[in-house]
Amino acid sequence: MELTILRSILLGQLRPWLSRNQNNKFFTTNLTPQFLNPINGIDEYYNLLKDIYKSDRELFQDDSLTIYLKQPTLNIKQQISEPLIVLPHPTATNPIERFYYALIINEVTRVSNNILQAIIRDIKDIDRKYIVNSIKSSIVSFLSIIGDNQSVIKTQDQTSQNIMDVLQSNTVRLLLEIELLYPHYLSSIQSDKYQIFSEFLKTGVPTEEEYYIEKPLLKEISNLSTQVSKKIITQNLDIPDAFSFKFKGDAEKLKTVINQLTLKFDFIKAPTTEKHLFEVLTSKNLTKQSPQIYLDCETVVFKYFINAIKIYFKNFNPTTMEKSKLFRSKDNPEKTLKAQTIYSSKSEDYDDKKEGINSIINYMQ
Numbered sequence: 261m262e263l264t265i266l267r268s269i270l271l272g273q274l275r276p277w278l279s280r281n282q283n284n285k286f287f288t289t290n291l292t293p294q295f296l297n298p299i300n301g302i303d304e305y306y307n308l309l310k311d312i313y314k315s316d317r318e319l320f321q322d323d324s325l326t327i328y329l330k331q332p333t334l335n336i337k338q339q340i341s342e343p344l345i346v347l348p349h350p351t352a353t354n355p356i357e358r359f360y361y362a363l364i365i366n367e368v369t370r371v372s373n374n375i376l377q378a379i380i381r382d383i384k385d386i387d388r389k390y391i392v393n394s395i396k397s398s399i400v401s402f403l404s405i406i407g408d409n410q411s412v413i414k415t416q417d418q419t420s421q422n423i424m425d426v427l428q429s430n431t432v433r434l435l436l437e438i439e440l441l442y443p444h445y446l447s448s449i450q451s452d453k454y455q456i457f458s459e460f461l462k463t464g465v466p467t468e469e470e471y472y473i474e475k476p477l478l479k480e481i482s483n484l485s486t487q488v489s490k491k492i493i494t495q496n497l498d499i500p501d502a503f504s505f506k507f508k509g510d511a512e513k514l515k516t517v518i519n520q521l522t523l524k525f526d527f528i529k530a531p532t533t534e535k536h537l538f539e540v541l542t543s544k545n546l547t548k549q550s551p552q553i554y555l556d557c558e559t560v561v562f563k564y565f566i567n568a569i570k571i572y573f574k575n576f577n578p579t580t581m582e583k584s585k586l587f588r589s590k591d592n593p594e595k596t597l598k599a600q601t602i603y604s605s606k607s608e609d610y611d612d613k614k615e616g617i618n619s620i621i622n623y624m625q
Contacts, residue, residue: 262371263398264322265309269364269427270406273316276360277420287359296362300531300551302341302373305366307533324394328378328387330512336380336484337545340373344478345436347429347471350422360423368430371395372437376481379442380488388489392438392445399435400451400460406431407462432456436472441482444489505580507542509572513624514538520620521565525613529556529590541576546584553587559597560605561613568621578602 268274275281290312298304313319343365352358375395379388406413406428413424439450457465507514518534518541521527528537536551543550555562563578570576578599581587587597 262322262324262374262395263402265319265367266364266427266431267402267405268319269360270402270409270424274319275420276356276423277416281356284355287355291355291359291362294531295366296358298341298366298531300536301339302366302370303533303535304531305362306370307530309363309367325374325378325391328381328383328391329374331381331383334380334382334488335544336488337543338376338380338481338484340369340376340477340481342369342475342477343430343433344372344475344481345433345440346473346475347433349426349429352422354419356419357422361426364423364426364430368434372434375438376441376485379485385445385489388442389445389447392442393447396435396438396446396448399431399438403428403431403435403456403460407460410462428461432461433472437478440474440478442485443482444486503546503583504544505541505546505576505584506574507572507576508574509624511538511542514541514572517569517620517623520623521617524616524620525561526556527562527565529554540584540586541573546586548585550584550586554593555588555590555597557590558605559589559591559602561617563602563605564614565617565621566602568617569624572624 265274269276273280290308292308294300294304295308295312298308310320349361350357352361375391378391406424413421416424435451435456439446443450451460453471454465457463515534515538518527518537522534522537528534532551532554537553540546540550540553566577566581581597581602582599585596588595589597589601
């Protein structure tokens with residue numbers, strides 16, 4: 261469950277010692293600031309990864325949590341965007357190591373965040389227990405595979421060994437995060453360092469009494485998880501003084517519309533994703549931490565989109581868009597988009613797009 265990319269680094273096409281993964285120029289080119297440190301949510305990294313390895317589609321086939329992530333959300337806005345547990349690992353000394361370290365750390369963060377997003381959906385506790393125990397089982401299995409391959413790892417070049425060290429430490433990190441965040445859902449006892457390193461990894465046990473450091477957010481999310489398990493948060497409540505566009509349509513249909521518009525009309529551009537636009541349009545509480553929406557279409561085209569879809573909102577128009585301070589135009593992305601710019605935008609060049617936009621938005625009916 262959810263460990264496809266990590267497994268590929270150890271056993272598949274992403275093994276760092278393969279000749280295809282020895283090209284310094286490839287890794288230097290693709291190690292962008294957004295990949296190294298995604299600031300618009302961890303999915304920013306994942307979308308870049310899918311573009312980097314677009315010919316390796318099997319890396320992105322894992323959909324084990326999809327059924328849960330499609331369920332209605334509770335009144336919770338919490339993300340995991342960085343490690344909650346920190347373990348020591350080698351310092352990167354070349355482009356290959358820097359790329360792989362970022363890939364591994366971000367991928368573990370993405371998996372941990374996906375699990376959290378599934379846990380805080382409106383699902384039954386039996387489903388939460390299944391999610392937590394299934395992923396723990398997958399992690400333990402993967403740690404054992406790493407242990408079984410220690411002799412193979414030790415015969416590789418130093419860069420590959422260092423990458424495997426980071427893979428190992430971050431897989432341990434993922435196990436610790438799962439066990440510390442969701443102890444009330446575990447069917448087995450929490451793992452100690454002797455079990456993890458000696459039994460699973462078949463390697464030396466850390467001598468330090470505390471072999472990892474907990475980030476403050478770990479405790480916060482753990483408390484949130486406990487609230488969910490005790491049914492303290494059970495419904496979508498109105499948030500006092502919240503600002504939103506007040507979406508009143510079918511969320512799944514809106515997702516389809518956004519995906520189709522992005523595919524056919526280049527509505528948005530990186531670092532914005534379809535998920536970001538959907539989140540902003542449907543959020544019950546927009547804040548300065550909400551994703552920035554960078555348009556890749558002319559403002560007049562987006563103006564037409566606003567007019568065509570506003571019937572599915574109670575509060576979506578150029579004025580509220582400006583108030584949100586989240587939208588940036590194609591021609592002037594340095595500043596947030598003003599209502600007057602939208603209202604005054606005119607062009608005859610987009611007439612051929614109207615019919616296509618209408619046919620897609622008609623799916624909302």
